Amino acid sequence: MDMSGAGQPDFAATMTARETIRRASANLTASERKIANAVLADYPFGALQTIQELAERTGVSAPSITRFVSKIGFAGYQEFQRQLISELRESRSSPLQLKATEKLGSGSAFLADYARRASERMREMSASVPQEQFDHILALLADPARAVFVLGGRVSDSIAGFLSVHLKQIRGKVHHLPPNPEHWPDLLLAMRRQDVLILFDFRRYQRDLETLADIVARERRPSVVLITDKWMSPIARHSDHIVALPIEIETAWDTLVCALAFIEALIVKVSELDWSSTKKRLEAWDRLRLMPPPSEEKE
Incomplete structure (x- = not known):
């Protein structure tokens, strides 16, 4: 679905690694699907181990894992892990933490902006x-x-x-x-x-x-x-x-x-x-x- 038109929210920018993997699933090879299944089965912790440990657990080579993370849009395994760690932090955010990043906009038109x-x-x-x-x-x-x-x-x-x-x-x-x-x-x-x-x-x-x-x-x-x-x-x-x-x-x-x-x-x-x-x-x-x-x- 093309959501790039003017006035449309950027959904892709808010996608998690989980959703990115699922959307790429139709284009994955058999080895890449094994990696994807291992990551999703214990998400996000399944990929917070070293690349060697993930390779051993899935029976897939480390270079195959590197190609997998590249195919789904990451520069490398470390960037993929940074994304997972960021998501883990966000999943535990409290109102006190969200307050630091809030964007309330104009106080005189807050209701309209919130709507x-x-x-x-x-x-x-x-x-x-x-x-x-x-x-x-x-x-x-x-x-x-x-x-x-x-x-x-x-x-x-x-x-x-x-x-x-x-x-x-x-x-x-x-x-x-x-x-x-x-x-x-x-x-x-x-x-x-x-x-x-x-x-x-x-x-x-x-x-x-x-x-x-x-x-x-x-x-x-x-x-x-x-x-x-x-x-x-x-x-x-x-x-x-x-x-x-x-x-x-x-x-x-x-x-x-x-x-x-x-x-x-x-x-x-x-x-x-x-x-x-x-x-x-x-x-x-x-x-x-x-x-x-x-x-x-x-x-």
Whole structure:
């Protein structure tokens, strides 16, 4: 896709090495694919060892690794590693660190400027998230035979709650895991292989969510969908589907506008795939929700 036109954001400049490798995958040789798979399997740590160690682990020569990093756009293995280290630092950035690089623009027109930035992130999402991936996740959520479990981090759990509230009005078997991990086992025991676990985890990733994903992947084996950012939560290694969304907006605070838009789009399409069933459930839901309390008999 040509994004070089005037007025378009420079998406390529913000790509991670992971995305660069994936976009180059169709042009890689068999040896280069072995290197790419080794790097992506434990990203970014898989390539933070010496070139000799990576060569030994993959069974590919050091010169082949040099050619691989050159093919994907780096001057050499050291530059490739510097990129990975930079991404690792960025993935741990806090509001205090982001404050040092923020660009607030004109204070008199901040709302308009912020809206412009948010719209640019939305365009970036629409260009970077494949429709096929959206459709696959949509099919999982719309399948009434699958139970859906959702959970997010300290901030992103609000998005998980938003998803669960709407899905519960559309279909049954939707569970929002409570914040206390001591209450998780009951729901995890009900989880089956055909079910879906959706996790939200953005930078300064939460260890308890990673532990949950690890346990679920080993013990229950549902389809795990991860909604994260371009630096990738460690949950990625346990996930079947990974949606990497733009969150940088040049302020001390990352934005979840793309996560909310992605979830809203899923909610709309899940409801429409079987509108007759959705309509019946909404009508029944409203009858119960709006049912007035029984009047007390007067003596």
